[in-house]
Amino acid sequence: MALNIAGVIAVVVFYILILGTGIWASRKAKEAQKTSTGDRTEIVLLGDRKINLLVGIFTMTATWVGGGFLLGVAEAVYTPNMGLIWALMPIQCSVSFIIGGLFFAKPMRDNKYVTMFDPFQKKYGNVLCGALVLPALLVDVLWVSCTLLSLGITMTVILELPFTYSVCISAAVAIVYTLLGGLYSVAYTDIIQLALIFFSLWLCVPFLLLNPASPNIAQTAFNNTVQAPWVGSLEKDVVWRWIDDGLMLALGSVSFQCFQQRTLSASSSRTAQLTCFAAAVMIVILGIPPVLIGAVAAESQDWNLTLYGSPPPYERGQQMMVLPLTLQNLTPSFISVIGVGAVAAAVMSSTDSALLSATSVFSSNIYKNILRKQASDREMQWVFRITVVVVGVAGTSITFFTKSTLVLWLLGADVSYTLILPHLVSVLFxxxxxxxxxxxxxxxxxxxxxxxxxxxxxxxxxxxxxxxxxxxxxxxxxxxxxxxxxxxxxxxxxxxxxxxxxxxxxxxxxxxxxxxxxxxxxxxxxxxxxxxxxxxxAKGDAECDENKDALSLQPML
Structure with a gap:
């Protein structure tokens, strides 16, 4: 198949828009550095703690609704023996935001920490904090890989653009605007990205469901005689595994630096909490389109009705590509290109967050507090830039060794859940x-x-x-x-x-x-x-008595 020129042009326009927004936001960051009397590190990493509620909701939601989220949910719903009941990410991530808002956002924001690991460093010292930072850096690198992999797969399927080009160009764009403006660039580009994700995905849904080759998933879902494949089932021997995955996603996300960075950058503790609660609603809404896409693919009995042909994606080992394959074969070409834009936006919104997260932890908790305590602001700026590039290159490299976004997502959440979460709970409570x-x-x-x-x-x-x-x-x-x-x-x-x-x-x-x-x-x-x-x-009572005596003497004076 030939290269989809129109699709490539659309993606290029989107990247230019994102890069332009990042450059504009970087100017805002520079103005903040000139006018603010606060620490420059906080301006770069936390937006000078002036992120308002609206921007906070956008950046919190966009951080989680990444390419791994979209492709992973569709893959879980489509894969036989899994289905909707195993597509845990939207609901569990929503629960994670609620838990974070109720118990973690206020104590972290009230103490004005710069990163999630500041309480560790304060309580444990540098050596143990450094040991805890390592798995956190691994989580962020895996997240970068997961998001870039999803975009590479989508562009390869729909645009016929080589996987290597798709991944490397996307990584380069994210690295550039993250370098330019730090959290300001990340937060403001997230607004555009989340808006594009929302409208693009929901625009694809009607075309997908009304296609003559698409099955009626509502009819199969409520069929009492046959269990719909896309709904899935929960056998007795996997109930504990299902509970385990659900708890990992619901609790482990709280111990992501990406999450804590959003609460720490909020303009107040109350704003941080409200951001979490609003994002909990938004992430469920944005989880519906990939569920529908996976359901249609799972119910499609005859792929010969499409240009894809047979056998179906699962038998070819392409279940991780089911979202772009479904959009390509069951929607008009211009709609599938819009779907690529949605995935690209999701990827960029999560990739830049992971880059900033890893950079924040390394530059603040490792370099500044351990390696070079006397480092100047200029030196820290160079450390920030170099770290962004290194993390970006490392994450990009991993995409060439695996083809499952779901595996990368679960591995990152696993490390955070089993190692970092218990220490965060212990330090705070x-x-x-x-x-x-x-x-x-x-x-x-x-x-x-x-x-x-x-x-x-x-x-x-x-x-x-x-x-x-x-x-x-x-x-x-x-x-x-x-x-x-x-x-x-x-x-x-x-x-x-x-x-x-x-x-x-x-x-x-x-x-x-x-x-x-x-x-x-x-x-x-x-x-x-x-x-x-x-x-x-006793001392307080004495002071009260003295005050009463003083008051009783006033009329006399």
Whole structure:
């Protein structure tokens, strides 16, 4: 097939529009640097903490509705033995935003942290914080790969543009405007990108459903005699796996730097919370079109009615390409090109967020606070630029080694869920947490997660949980193994932290062994606390009496 010239021109126009918006936003960032008395790092990474509610909703939603989100949802709905019931991302990500708004946004924003890892660095010190930053950087690199892969697949199918060109050009555009304006460029380009995603996807839906070759998915969904393939089913032996994936997406997203960066950049704590709640609604609405696309593809019994022919995509191992394939074959050509624009917008909105996220963590928590504490603003600007390029190149490289966006999405969420989330919860909500518990929890959590295995990347199962079975010569976990690893990390952190306090405060271990000085940092004993409270109350009563005396003397004076 020949190159789709009209489609390529449309994508080029879109990229020019995005790049122009990024350049305009970069000027706004430079003006903020001149007029603001705040830290330049906060201006670049957090938009000087002046992101209002409307812009915040757009950038929060656009960050999550990426190419991996769109293609991953369509792939899950289409794939046999999965279906809608396994397309967890829209609902679970919505739940994640609600949880983040209720419990995490306010304490993080009130403390005016620059990155999610600032409380770690404050509580644990540089070494342990550095160890936690590594998996976070891996998550962002995987996210960049996931989004670029989805765009490369879509452009290859619909525009007949070579995969390498699609990925590299898209990565270059995202890198350029992220370099120019930091969060300002990312946030303001997200407005255009999310608007394009919304209108483009919903424009494709009527053409898709009204095509004569498209099945009636509503009729099959409510057929009481035959279960619709796109609805899916939940067998008893996979219930725990379904719960595990749902919890990972609902809770793990809270510990993404991308999420926390949006709440930290809000103009106030209240704005941060409202942003989360509004984005929770938006992400469900934007999850409907890829569900419908996957459903139509799953119900299409005869692909010979289209130019694609037979066998269907699943039998060719092309289920990850089902969204662009369905748009290409079941909608007019100009509509499929608009669909490419939607995917391109989604990719750019998530890629730039992941680039900025990784750059924020490395430049602020590693370079500035560990490697070069005396680094100047000019030096930090160069660190920011170099990191954006390195992360972009690394993420782009991974796209050439896998073809499943769903796998990359799940791997990134897995790392965040099992390792980073327990430490974030511990630092924010468990005062007993200290360096000893964090260190042991990190080691235990990482070890347990590796021993539990991961089929998608060929990691063998060593630690067998209940229900673990042998399938095609490979052991597969049936239990909620990711949640088990997360709970092991969480329980170990709190238990070992409390144990360390008891051992040092009771004198069972000599104070000279307390290398982290947790005995000095620990809270006072209950008896001492009561005594201190009584003293403070007595002091307050005395001050009140003095004030009353002073007031009673005023008439006399």
């Amino acid at each position: 468990f005062k007993v947490t200290n360096e000893y518990g964090a260190m042991v929890g990190y080691a235990v959590g990482l070890t347990v997660r590796i021993l539990l295995g991961e089929k998608s990347i060929g990691l063998p199962v060593v630690l067998h949980l209940p229900g673990c079975t042998l399938e095609d010569g490979i052991y597969v976990q049936k239990f909620a193994f990711r949640t088990v690893a997360m709970l092991c990390t969480q329980i170990t952190i709190v238990a070992c932290s409390a144990l360390a306090l008891v051992l040092f405060n009771s004198g069972l271990l000599p104070e000279r062994w307390d290398i982290y000085k947790v005995k000095r940092q620990s809270a006072a004993s209950p008896a001492h606390a009561v005594t201190q409270n009584l003293k403070e109350e």
